[in-house]
Every structure is written in structure tokens, then in C-alpha cells.
Amino acid sequence: MAQTADLFEFLCRMGDNTLVLGHRVSEWCGHAPVLEEDIALANTALDLIGQTQMWLGLAAEVEGQGRSADDLAMLRDAWNFHNVLLVEQPNRDFGVTILRQFLFDAWHVEMLQRLITSSDQRIAEVAAKSVKEATYHLERSSTTVIALGDGTGESHNRMQDALNLLWPYVGELFADDAVDTAMSEEGIAPKSSDLRDAVMARITDVLAEATLQVPDGDFTHKGGKTGFQHTEHLGHMLVAMQNLQRSYPGATW
Amino acid sequence: MTQQRNEWPLWEIFIRGQHGMSHRHVGSLHAADSETAILNARDVYTRRNEGVSIWVVQAQQITASSPSDKGPLYEPSEAKVYRHPSFFDIPKEVGAM
Structure with missing residues (x-):
């Protein structure tokens, strides 16, 4: 058996990726450029947060310290989040949001497909459930990246700017x-x-x-998945995400 | 580069439910093309497990009857009660029709 600490760490990485991206995408709710995208983005965010409940729930179970998925999500500080830096990048414009989504989805689908055959049955089950959602996310984000990249001059330039901005964060996925x-x-x-x-x-x-x-170039920002060094954006995001539990500890409804 | 428009075209959305019913009109939405219209319809209209099949039709492709034609189109059938199959006794053994 793998060391409990390693397994806990792996599960937190999976759950932190989906949690942080899920929260980022949820920030669009009520602000998307058109109604249809607003609903689609909210659905994606909810899918990712649902997957987070499974990954962090399993992490808490493996840890065996009496913590819950909610405790892990709402009561850890930035340095204990081990998501890749890509997913904590701010939404900026719709182009950055959808390109960030696409880059993550491309990795996510491949990862989940491999995890379906995990030697740990619990992980295989979470992956089998998540991969259908992730496959849809990838179809949607791919279609949108192509439509905007090969669209008008304005949309093409915005997508190219988004790619230039986010590309140095891709390498961490493979480190x-x-x-x-x-x-x-x-x-x-x-x-x-x-x-x-x-x-x-x-x-x-x-x-x-x-x-x-x-x-050009293969420079890669790193430090998210190890927790060594997040970008400054994660802390700000957590302030908003965790505000309620931090202000009213133990609040439920 | 494609032609620039101010708004995406409108699509009418038809969804077939779980139990072998025909596709039913559920509403309309905007999308850049038919494939995107299906993705949007999936997100807008099937979030609560409503359907197993989606049709999309660009709204401008639908030819509709005119409300001002309602006299000649529909009223002649009002007086033809014999067209309703309500003059037969249905045996009990047949059950619900």
C-alpha cells in the first residue's frame, strides 16, 4: 500500500484542481456575455465542485483525522492548496476563461481516463463518474476555442493573447x-x-x-501542485470563497 | 475570417423525453451554429435529466401559419363533429385507449 500521506496528497491535488477552477468559473455566474454561456459556465462550475466533493471526501477518509471535504475546502490556507497554478489564474476576459478551461480539460480527460483503471477501486469509481462530465467540458471548450480563434480579428487576437498569457502554466501539469x-x-x-x-x-x-x-520557449511556472509557491491570485480567491466559514465558523444551512 | 454579425441566430429547440415520446418544442436560444445550439440546448434544457435527444432548427427556417388565416384554416372543422371517433362503443376488454 502507498503511504497514507502520499495518497492523501494525490487526492488533495485532484480535488484542489477541481475546487479552484470550479470556483473561478462560478465567478462568471450572472456576468457571462450571453445567457446561454452563463448557464453553461454555471453547469461546468457545479460539475467541478461536485467532483471536488468526491475527491476531497475521499482524501478526508484516507487521512482519517476526522476532517470532512468541507473542512478541507473551507478551512485550509493558500499554502495547503495543491492545485496547479493554471486553474487559479483570474478569469480576466471570456477568452482567457475559455482557454484556461480548454487547457485544463485536455489534461483532465486524459488523467481521468487513466484513473478508471486505478488499482484503488475508490479512485476508479470517482474517475468513471467524472470523466463523462469532463468529456463534455472538453467538447464545449474545444469548440469555443476554435470558433473564437478562427473567428473575427478581435476574437482571434484575444485568444492569442490568452494563449500567450497561459501557456507558461501548462508545463506544471506534467511535472x-x-x-x-x-x-x-x-x-x-x-x-x-x-x-x-x-x-x-x-x-x-x-x-x-x-x-x-x-x-516559443518552454519556460514553466511551478509551485502550485507542491504548494511551494502559489501566484498571488489564490489568496484573494480564497478570501472570497472561504469568507462565510471564516466569519461564522461552523455555520450550516 | 467569417462575416461579422451583431447577434447569433435564434434556434428553436426540440427535446425527446425519456420514454419514447416524440420530440417536443421546449423553447429557443441563441447560438453561432447548429452544433453550438445543441451544446447550448443541452446546458439550458436538459440539466434536470429531461431528455435523451435534441433537435435544433434555425427559427427563420420555420414557416408558420398566419393568425389572420384562422377563419378559413380552422373554423370549417368546428362543425364536423362526425370526424371525432366518439360514436363507437369501446368494449371494456380493450382497456384504456
Whole structure:
């Protein structure tokens, strides 16, 4: 059996990715450019937060310290969140939001497809349930990236700006550390680097169809999934997300 | 680069429910093309497990009857009660029709 600490860490990474992105996407609720997108984004956010309940619920169970998924989501500070830096980036305009979603979805679908055959039955079940939602998210975000990238001059430029901004955050998705190695040795999850070829093929296909240029250089921001160094944006987001539990500890309704 | 428009076209949405019923009109929404209209319809109209199939039709492709034609179109059938199959005794064994 893998060390409990490693398994807990892996599950928190999965849950923190979906939680942070889910909250970011939910910030669009009531603000999206058209009604149809508003509802679609809210659905996506709810899917991701639903998946978070499963991942963090399982993490809390594995930890065995009496914490719940809610405790993990609402009562940890920024340095204990181990999501990749990509998902905590602010929404900015709709182009950045949808491109961030696409880059995450491309990785997410591949990861979940691999986790369906996890040696840990509980993880396999969460993955099987989540992958249908993630597949839809990817279809939707791919279609939108292509439509906007290969759209008007304005939409193309905004998507190219979004890609230039977010591209340095993609590499972290494929960066291995000791937790990845431990998960891989037990057949619980693939190494992050194992996903690179399949995910990059998916991403570059869509970007080519969207007439977008992949930026030069392979510089990668890191520090989110290890918790070593988040961007300044995560703390601000958590202030809004956790405000209620922090102001009224234990409040329920 | 495609032609620039101020608004996406309007699509009428038809959804078939779980139990083999025909597609029913459920409403309309805006989308850039038919594939996106289906995705939008999925998000707007099937969130509560309402359907297993979606049709989308661009609203401008629908030809509708004119309300001012209602006299000649519909009123002649009002006086033809014999067109309703209500003059037969249905045997009890048949059950609910």
C-alpha cells in the first residue's frame, strides 16, 4: 500500500484542481456575455465542485483525522492548496476563461481516463463518474476555442493573447515529484509526465484548427501542485470563497 | 475570417423525453451554429435529466401559419363533429385507449 500521506496528497491535488477552477468559473455566474454561456459556465462550475466533493471526501477518509471535504475546502490556507497554478489564474476576459478551461480539460480527460483503471477501486469509481462530465467540458471548450480563434480579428487576437498569457502554466501539469512516483509504482495513478504526449497532441490539434500560434520557449511556472509557491491570485480567491466559514465558523444551512 | 454579425441566430429547440415520446418544442436560444445550439440546448434544457435527444432548427427556417388565416384554416372543422371517433362503443376488454 502507498503511504497514507502520499495518497492523501494525490487526492488533495485532484480535488484542489477541481475546487479552484470550479470556483473561478462560478465567478462568471450572472456576468457571462450571453445567457446561454452563463448557464453553461454555471453547469461546468457545479460539475467541478461536485467532483471536488468526491475527491476531497475521499482524501478526508484516507487521512482519517476526522476532517470532512468541507473542512478541507473551507478551512485550509493558500499554502495547503495543491492545485496547479493554471486553474487559479483570474478569469480576466471570456477568452482567457475559455482557454484556461480548454487547457485544463485536455489534461483532465486524459488523467481521468487513466484513473478508471486505478488499482484503488475508490479512485476508479470517482474517475468513471467524472470523466463523462469532463468529456463534455472538453467538447464545449474545444469548440469555443476554435470558433473564437478562427473567428473575427478581435476574437482571434484575444485568444492569442490568452494563449500567450497561459501557456507558461501548462508545463506544471506534467511535472513529476515523489508523490507521482509513489502513485505510479502502486498502479494508483499515472505519472504526470506520462500524460504529456497525449495531452499535448490534443491541445496542439485544437490550437492549429483555431489558427492560434503556440508561443516559443518552454519556460514553466511551478509551485502550485507542491504548494511551494502559489501566484498571488489564490489568496484573494480564497478570501472570497472561504469568507462565510471564516466569519461564522461552523455555520450550516 | 467569417462575416461579422451583431447577434447569433435564434434556434428553436426540440427535446425527446425519456420514454419514447416524440420530440417536443421546449423553447429557443441563441447560438453561432447548429452544433453550438445543441451544446447550448443541452446546458439550458436538459440539466434536470429531461431528455435523451435534441433537435435544433434555425427559427427563420420555420414557416408558420398566419393568425389572420384562422377563419378559413380552422373554423370549417368546428362543425364536423362526425370526424371525432366518439360514436363507437369501446368494449371494456380493450382497456384504456
